[in-house]
Amino acid sequence: MKRITVLVVACGIFINAGGALAADGPLLERGQQLFESVKLGTSGKSCTSCHQGGKNLKGAETSTEEQLADTINTCIAGPLKGKQLDPESADMKSMVLYLKSLAGSGK
Numbered sequence: 001m002k003r004i005t006v007l008v009v010a011c012g013i014f015i016n017a018g019g020a021l022a023a024d025g026p027l028l029e030r031g032q033q034l035f036e037s038v039k040l041g042t043s044g045k046s047c048t049s050c051h052q053g054g055k056n057l058k059g060a061e062t063s064t065e066e067q068l069a070d071t072i073n074t075c076i077a078g079p080l081k082g083k084q085l086d087p088e089s090a091d092m093k094s095m096v097l098y099l100k101s102l103a104g105s106g107k
């Protein structure tokens with residue numbers, strides 16, 4: 001029993017250390033990866049299926065980050081049929097960052 005406890009604690013420390021290394025804040029590159037990934041959902045679509053080159057994303061420029069996270073989750077749950085992201089997660093923040101960068105160049 002004691003050995004199991006030690007193991008669990010050790011794993012906890014390991015995961016935390018890994019998290020601290022991986023979660024170095026929102027990243028544009030990560031946002032783009034997610035935007036182009038069909039793995040966000042189960043419908044075989046990615047965000048780029050409908051928003052190639054920033055199409056239909058003009059409103060992202062003037063949205064607050066909270067509004068944008070909300071809309072992103074609506075599109076994940078809707079057309080992508082995926083699991084919504086935690087608005088506070090690095091993944092969501094990366095997507096918000098990427099969409100903001102796309103919005104200016106949108107049509």
Ligand code: HEC
Nearest residue numbers: 045046047049050056057058059060071072075076079080
């Ligand atoms: C099946 C097509 C489709 C897919 C796939 C899709 N969207 Fe959308 N999305 C739309 C449509 C249609 C609108 C509404 C556009 C409009 O009229 O402003 C929209 C609106 C948005 C808006 C609001 C834009 C604005 O101008 O206010 C955001 C942000 C957005 N989508 C993000 C995403 C993200 C992120 C993904 C991937 C998780 C995604 N969308 C996937 C069709 C799609």
